[in-house]
Structure formats: C-alpha cells, structure tokens
C-alpha cells in the first residue's frame with residue numbers, strides 16, 4: 001500500500017491523504033473514520049449502476065462496520081449525465097435523506113461520478129465533506145486529485161464548477177481489473193501526458209511499465225501498478241500544491257496549466273465527433289502528438305524527443321482513427337474554443353520530454369498548424385497499416 005499526502009490551503013483542511021493499493025476498498029470505513037470529523041453519521045454513496053453492482057456492496061459494508069449509516073444514489077452512466085439536471089436531482093436526494101452539514105458524500109466511480117458528486121458536495125449547504133473512490137485509471141491518476149469538480153452545460157464542458165478538495169482519496173487498484181481496455185488506454189494517455197508535460201522520470205517509468213508488465217508475474221505487476229499510480233498521483237499533487245487555482249497569470253513550466261498538454265486538440269476532436277468517437281484520454285493521445293509536431297516545427301523540440309512521445313502514445317493502446325477528420329473543421333473548432341476563453345489561446349508545447357512551455361496562440365501560423373495536424377493525426381493509423389491491418 002502507498003500513501004501520498006496532498007497539501008492544500010483551505011480554511012477547512014491543510015492536507016489530505018491518497019491511499020493506493022490492491023484491495024484497499026475493504027478499508028474504506030477505516031479511511032472514512034480517520035479522515036472525516038467524528039460528527040459524521042450519515043454518508044451518501046454516489047455511483048452508477050455498473051460500478052455500484054461491482055463494488056458498491058463492498059464499499060457500503062466497510063462503511064457500515066465503522067458505524068456509519070449509508071444511503072446510495074445512482075446516476076446514469078456517461079458524460080451526458082454530468083449535467084445540472086442530474087445535480088439538481090442529487091441535491092434533492094441529499095435533502096430528502098436528511099443529510100446534514102456534518103455528514104458526507106462518497107464518490108464511487110470514474111471521473112464523471114467524481115466530478116458530479118464532488119460538485120454536489122461543494123454546493124450542498126454551502127459545502128460538505130466528501131471522499132473520492134475513483135475506479136477508472138483516468139480518475140485514479142488525474143480526475144480525483146486536485147479538487148476540481150464540475151458539471152457540463154449545453155454551452156460547454158465543466159462550465160459550472162468549483163474547487164472543493166476531498167477529505168481523502170482511496171484508490172483500489174483491483175477495481176481496474178473490470179475496466180474495459182479502451183478505458184485503460186484513455187487512462188494511460190493521461191498518464192503519459194503527466195510525464196511528458198512535467199516529469200521525465202515519470203514518463204520513463206510509465207513507458208517501462210507499459211512495455212514490460214505483460215512479462216511480469218502477477219504479483220510484480222500488481223506492485224508495479226501500485227507504485228506507478230502512486231508516482232502519477234504524487235506528480236499531480238505536486239503541481240496542484242504549487243498552483244492550486246490554476247492562476248491565469250502563470251505561464252511557467254510548473255503551473256497547473258501544463259496539465260492541459262494535448263488538450264487543445266483533444267477538445268476539438270471530441271467536439272467535432274460529438275463525443276461519440278473518442279474517449280477523452282484517447283483524444284488526448286492525438287492531442288499530444290499534434291502538440292509535439294507543433295513543438296518540433298517551431299524548433300522547440302528535438303525530433304528524437306518527438307519520436308519518444310510517439311512510441312509512448314503507441315504503448316497506451318490502439319486509438320480510433322483520426323486521419324479522416326477535416327482539418328478545417330478542427331481549426332474552426334479551436335478558434336471557437338478560443339473565443340470561449342476570452343480570446344486567449346495558450347498552447348502547451350514541449351521543450352523536451354518532461355518540460356513544457358506555454359506559448360501564445362497567435363505566435364503559431366496557420367500553415368504550421370495544418371501540417372502539424374496532418375502529421376499528428378495520421379501517426380497511429382499509419383502504424384496500423386504498416387502492421388498489415390485494415
């Protein structure tokens with residue numbers, strides 16, 4: 001079992017703990033008891049049907065053993081349920097079940113559940129405590145750490161949100177055994193992103209795990225995964241601790257913004273395919289390749305480093321094709337997103353693996369952008385063709 005402490009600077013708490021290990025779900029009650037105030041009596045587990053049927057009973061049992069009274073509430077499965085309408089229903093449930101300011105919420109599921117339940121906890125009675133129990137790789141390495149919680153509106157993703165830190169995060173790596181392969185690929189892409197944007201050692205460790213873990217014994221694989229997730233979480237925690245609220249004025253290589261590496265293109269790809277073709281992390285896989293191509297063409301990144309990035313994205317798993325998407329459509333989507341964020345578009349680019357540079361959008365020519373798109377989006381499918389597949 002590994003533990004990572006995250007420093008935060010809110011009035012309510014100065015730190016919280018992330019516990020990572022195989023089978024740790026059975027210790028949820030104990031973690032809740034230690035991290036929540038002694039006044040907490042009632043807990044609402046927020047989840048969805050799929051995850052709750054796999055892990056809900058184990059979670060509830062462990063909490064009951066510590067004397068908590070438990071209710072649960074299940075939301076629909078998928079990003080399209082991360083809305084204000086779902087939020088309203090959840091808040092009504094909190095109120096009907098008599099949840100008080102001294103009670104708490106447990107988010108059991110992927111990033112969708114974590115973001116929605118976390119936001120509900122942030123606004124219910126002006127904020128109550130919550131615990132994160134992330135069950136997807138993406139949520140374990142990224143979404144559950146850092147205190148950002150939100151819901152989507154018709155005008156955009158995560159448009160209504162807050163910063164609300166959990167009191168603890170419990171990561172049971174065994175829950176990944178039931179996760180579909182595409183969800184693992186998506187989580188690996190975000191893991192590669194974290195290493196590429198800010199930590200060469202983490203990047204190498206992630207690649208090495210992806211290259212060799214199939215050859216390891218089951219025990220070595222388990223331990224390797226646990227150590228790697230802990231390293232990923234520690235990295236994210238260190239960036240967040242240095243720039244908790246993602247200050248707009250910060251542009252340096254340790255600002256929270258570097259975690260958006262690959263995301264300008266990723267959001268455009270997701271949006272022009274109406275969120276149907278790519279899992280978010282898969283789109284980030286392509287987004288990193290395009291950002292890498294831009295970095296190379298601007299003379300920031302050596303070709304050998306870009307090659308490392310390509311290898312790393314390939315190691316994450318197969319991505320849906322992207323070379324049939326129209327460049328014009330991608331470019332106009334980026335322009336549209338730019339308007340949404342005050343006309344400021346900052347690209348997170350790379351100087352080398354492990355060191356990001358934030359560059360203003362207007363410094364990048366359209367022609368360069370086009371050729372980078374062409375090169376970045378064809379990358380993975382070319383590899384597929386050369387492997388003799390259709």
Ligand SMILES: NC(=O)c1ccc[n+]([C@@H]2O[C@H](COP(=O)([O-])OP(=O)(O)OC[C@H]3O[C@@H](n4cnc5c(N)ncnc54)[C@H](O)[C@@H]3O)[C@@H](O)[C@H]2O)c1
Pocket residue numbers: 048050051054077078079082109110111112113115135136137138139142143144145146147148149150158175176177178179180183186280
């Ligand atoms: N708050 C943040 O800092 C932050 C960071 C990154 C992403 N996010 C958000 O996270 C969301 C994406 O999260 P996600 O990728 O986890 O998607 P998700 O929550 O939709 O989960 C993916 C799928 O896996 C299923 N699932 C979850 N755990 C499972 C398990 N153990 N076994 C089998 N199936 C399981 C879910 O039911 C779902 O169908 C997005 O809404 C994104 O905006 C937030």
Ligand SMILES: [Zn+2]
Pocket residue numbers: 190263280284
């Ligand atoms: Zn992301």
